[in-house]
Amino acid sequence: MTVFEMIIKGDIPSTKIYEDDSVIAILDIAPRAKGHTLVISKNVYPTIEEVPLDVLSHMMEIVKKVDKKMRLALKADGTNVIINNSPASGQEVPHLHIHVIPRFKDDGISFFPPALKYEENEAKEYGEKLKI
Numbered sequence: 810m811t812v813f814e815m816i817i818k819g820d821i822p823s824t825k826i827y828e829d830d831s832v833i834a835i836l837d838i839a840p841r842a843k844g845h846t847l848v849i850s851k852n853v854y855p856t857i858e859e860v861p862l863d864v865l866s867h868m869m870e871i872v873k874k875v876d877k878k879m880r881l882a883l884k885a886d887g888t889n890v891i892i893n894n895s896p897a898s899g900q901e902v903p904h905l906h907i908h909v910i911p912r913f914k915d916d917g918i919s920f921f922p923p924a925l926k927y928e929e930n931e932a933k934e935y936g937e938k939l940k941i
């Protein structure tokens with residue numbers, strides 16, 4: 810059972826800011842910024858590969874509300890909305906959740922590695938490989 814299932818069942822405590830039939834939103838226990846929130850589907854889908862589109866869409870609806878509330882209540886200037894998708898990306902809990910992290914002008918937080926440069930023709934090759 811994932812830690813989020815235990816939270817949903819009420820077996821371990823959390824600071825809940827939203828709940829409905831299919832989604833909860835709680836404060837992350839180890840926030841990257843104060844107010845860092847996790848929007849979690851109640852059904853367990855490990856990654857976005859498994860989650861039905863209507864559930865993902867509803868999760869994003871709640872993300873929009875959390876973002877709006879962070880701007881109003883915390884005076885956040887922006888948010889990072891992040892899904893760690895599979896362990897290789899840093900996902901620790903295999904139960905789909907969306908991080909919403911409040912950001913402030915000049916807060917100095919950085920989540921991404923430095924930008925790379927494509928070699929000649931490489932962008933074209935990647936573009937071909939990734940064409941959907």
Ligand code: AMP
Pocket residue numbers: 812821823835836837838839840892893899900901902903
């Ligand atoms: P991820 O690496 O995307 O799987 O993120 C998992 C997140 O869950 C981390 O940011 C953890 O700090 C957070 N987390 C783990 N246990 C708890 C808990 N009991 N309550 C709230 N957040 C938690």
